[in-house]
Amino acid sequence: MIKIHALVALPFVTQVVSHFLVDDEDGRFTTPQITQKYGYQTEIHHTETSDGYILEMHRLSGSPSSGPFDREKPPVLMMHGLMGSSADWILIGPQNALAYLLSDRGYDVWLGNARGNRYCRKHAYLDVDTRRFWDFSWHEIGTFDVPAMIDYVSEARRVPKLHYIGHSQGTTAFFVMTTMLPQYNEKIVKMQALAPAAYLYHLNNPVLRFLATHLNTAESVASMLGINQFMPAPNMMNQLASAFCPYIFNGQYCVSTMFLLSAGKYQNLDPKIIPVLIGHIPAGASVKQFVHYGQEVLSGHFRQFDYGVENNTRIYRSPVPPDYNLTNVRAPVVIHYGLQDQLTRPADVVRLARELPNLVELNQHSDPSFNHMDFLLATSVKDTLYNRIIDSMKGE
Ligand SMILES: *[C@@H]1O[C@H](CO)[C@@H](O)[C@H](O)[C@H]1NC(C)=O
Ligand SMILES: *[C@@H]1O[C@H](CO)[C@@H](O)[C@H](O)[C@H]1NC(C)=O
Numbered sequence: 001m002i003k004i005h006a007l008v009a010l011p012f013v014t015q016v017v018s019h020f021l022v023d024d025e026d027g028r029f030t031t032p033q034i035t036q037k038y039g040y041q042t043e044i045h046h047t048e049t050s051d052g053y054i055l056e057m058h059r060l061s062g063s064p065s066s067g068p069f070d071r072e073k074p075p076v077l078m079m080h081g082l083m084g085s086s087a088d089w090i091l092i093g094p095q096n097a098l099a100y101l102l103s104d105r106g107y108d109v110w111l112g113n114a115r116g117n118r119y120c121r122k123h124a125y126l127d128v129d130t131r132r133f134w135d136f137s138w139h140e141i142g143t144f145d146v147p148a149m150i151d152y153v154s155e156a157r158r159v160p161k162l163h164y165i166g167h168s169q170g171t172t173a174f175f176v177m178t179t180m181l182p183q184y185n186e187k188i189v190k191m192q193a194l195a196p197a198a199y200l201y202h203l204n205n206p207v208l209r210f211l212a213t214h215l216n217t218a219e220s221v222a223s224m225l226g227i228n229q230f231m232p233a234p235n236m237m238n239q240l241a242s243a244f245c246p247y248i249f250n251g252q253y254c255v256s257t258m259f260l261l262s263a264g265k266y267q268n269l270d271p272k273i274i275p276v277l278i279g280h281i282p283a284g285a286s287v288k289q290f291v292h293y294g295q296e297v298l299s300g301h302f303r304q305f306d307y308g309v310e311n312n313t314r315i316y317r318s319p320v321p322p323d324y325n326l327t328n329v330r331a332p333v334v335i336h337y338g339l340q341d342q343l344t345r346p347a348d349v350v351r352l353a354r355e356l357p358n359l360v361e362l363n364q365h366s367d368p369s370f371n372h373m374d375f376l377l378a379t380s381v382k383d384t385l386y387n388r389i390i391d392s393m394k395g396e
Contacts, residue, residue, distance in 0.1 A: 175198050
């Protein structure tokens, strides 16, 4: 009999003096409540997509240290990852989180939110608890949500172009947009891709690989988890979230599981932010987003949703879904990736980089232990990554 009594506590966290300026209560606040609390001039904006989803954006239009944003600089749109929200960019607090650093340097910062997360549960004519509301993947986030937010920001500011920063699914949606609607390339000054998720063939998280193999339709996920809608019930969200450990943090249980499973690989995480994380991740997503990623893991393609031969033929006029044609991504892209990222593996990122026609830089993070969530959370992330991103945006 195997005894697992050694699996207690959080033995792998190196105790360091925390330099994050966050409070536990930030886990109970919304993004605008938090940014306001730290003295950032905050605005809430709404825009409706052409298919009726009402999206909420959070804007930092002034910083406590540098005042109102600089009109000479292009605005910045920041887009979160799977199950995330606008809060992803402010979790580690002032003086460290990227949204604050950009605001302090005079940027007009817009934090986007995708349909289905906690800030985007309204629709012009669909009820939030209907199957139709939840029938979307990141394909729709890329073809409807991101374009709607870009249009909104450029109209609000009367500027033709903006900076785009995406993490994980925030990059997937960008590549979907620029391949399907290539005219949006012209609206981008430069795109910063953090842990870009297009190819996922080398994903090496065993739990996720198992899920991808066994749950390859939204219906199979729903029936396994005992629900009959696309809408994720809270307990199902938790099951999916714990499956996504260490990618997703789901309460104390998941966080400690994460430390145990990753045995030392999370030395970059400051325990002080755990109560904040728990309050903001997961922020909601549809079942179809997971299933679509699972299909990419198995197929090795970056392509549209697979509905099965019969329905693919009806929808795409082809038995297999069409690939997203990366030749169409003409916007300049800077890629940042980590060697210990279990989801967006270096081999898949390098393949993406080779296929992008306008890649400006391919930056492998200098810390060999850098992983998928470190792009938002690592204690060192300001010095080792964000300063570099800010330099790369300068003068553009
Ligand atoms: C094809 O789509 C129809 C209508 O959405 C659905 O009822 C059917 O189950 C699908 N067929 C397969 C094989 O998935
Ligand atoms: C991809 O797009 C490029 C440029 O628009 C085009 O020349 C090429 O034929 C496309 N590839 C496929 C497989 O459709």
